[in-house]
Amino acid sequence: MNIQSVINREVFAPRDERILVAVEVKRRKRKKVPFLPTGGKGEYMTYICLSVTNKRPAQLLITKVKQFGGSAPFTRRSQWSVEQLRQVDGIDPNKDCPEFDLVFDNAFDQWVASSAAEKCIFIQIMYHACQTYWEGKERVPGGLGSPAGDQQKDQRASPGAQARRKSTVGPRPRQTEFVNCQSKLTGDACTVNLVIYRCKVFFNRMKKGMVSKQSSPQVGAGHRASPSGQRPPGGSMGSVVQRASQALQERGERLGRAENQTVDLMHKAQQFADTAHKLALKYSN
CATH class of the missing domain: 2.30.29.90 (PH-domain like)
Incomplete structure (x- = not known):
């Protein structure tokens, strides 16, 4: 929730x-309140x-x-x-x-x-x-303050009543x-x-949420800081970005290899089609 x-x-x-x-x-x-002592409420x-x-x-x-x-x-x-x-x-x-x-x-x-x-x-x-x-x-039909209701009442009322009504009704908000x-x-x-x-x-x-989790102190012997005072691997936002960039690089390399394999398969398929066409012409004669 x-x-x-x-x-x-x-x-x-x-x-x-x-x-x-x-x-x-x-x-x-x-806001500054002069008669209150300094210091927050928490x-x-x-x-x-x-x-x-x-x-x-x-x-x-x-x-x-x-x-x-x-x-x-x-x-x-x-x-x-x-x-x-x-x-x-x-x-x-x-x-x-x-x-x-x-x-x-x-x-x-x-x-x-x-x-x-x-x-x-x-x-x-x-x-x-x-x-x-x-x-x-404004769309209330015939209600107080609506144009339709005001017009109907003004038509039925006398000129004196209309003047009194206009003087008592205030401006619209x-x-x-x-x-x-x-x-x-x-x-x-x-x-x-x-x-x-x-x-x-x-x-x-x-x-x-990720930043707060990464910056929160680690508890336990396996998560203690190194003697040099540096945080353990994976304990900072920089390491997260580094891992993400490395994953993107590896994915790019895999996509490149897949593209090369696709090109090779296309060449082999073309060669197979040419060979099949030649065989079909040879045996048809």
Whole structure:
């Protein structure tokens, strides 16, 4: 079970919500609180999650979730509705980068994701979720705040009532603005890009897992370090790359030998065909 499924089970499912996407983040600039003593609270991980309520009408929510100590349960820290999310800043519209900003009515957070691919997945899903959410609000037939309902009520009401109604009804909520985001994240053709980014995330996690295993201390007499202080063979990323390059070289040599054998077989087959043709001509006469 991945992290997103665990967060959904522990944090969102008990509140009758469903998670859409989660991204692990760290602050680019740590907030300084002058009246608190220096020193951290220990190691913790932060996730920004996008969720939707199961009840109708559905609400789109942005939640900050933390996990202290690595093995402790996940804790919901802050939550905003999509109406409070004013802007999503992708920082660089020309390349994949892990940095992004979220601007709310009462907060401004500068984040850096664990990888550029995870940030791209998060922004892509958030953009299309926001588009669907706001379009659903505008398409409510005859409902309050919808164009059809407003027009019908204005036609039935007197001019004085229309004026009073216009003065009491406030402006429509401003939709979330996405700036400095790549066009491939906010375009219509998003399925292929999502698959590509998910593959990148998968390979990045595999790479991190391999590096962590290689760098972890070996236990036992058979894995002790040499007297010179060097790591044993196979205990570094360089040795892994060396073995991989050697395997590729050996595979290239085998392919070269197979190609030469194929050429020899083609020549022998041609010679056999010529001999058979000559024999056929000889005995046909």
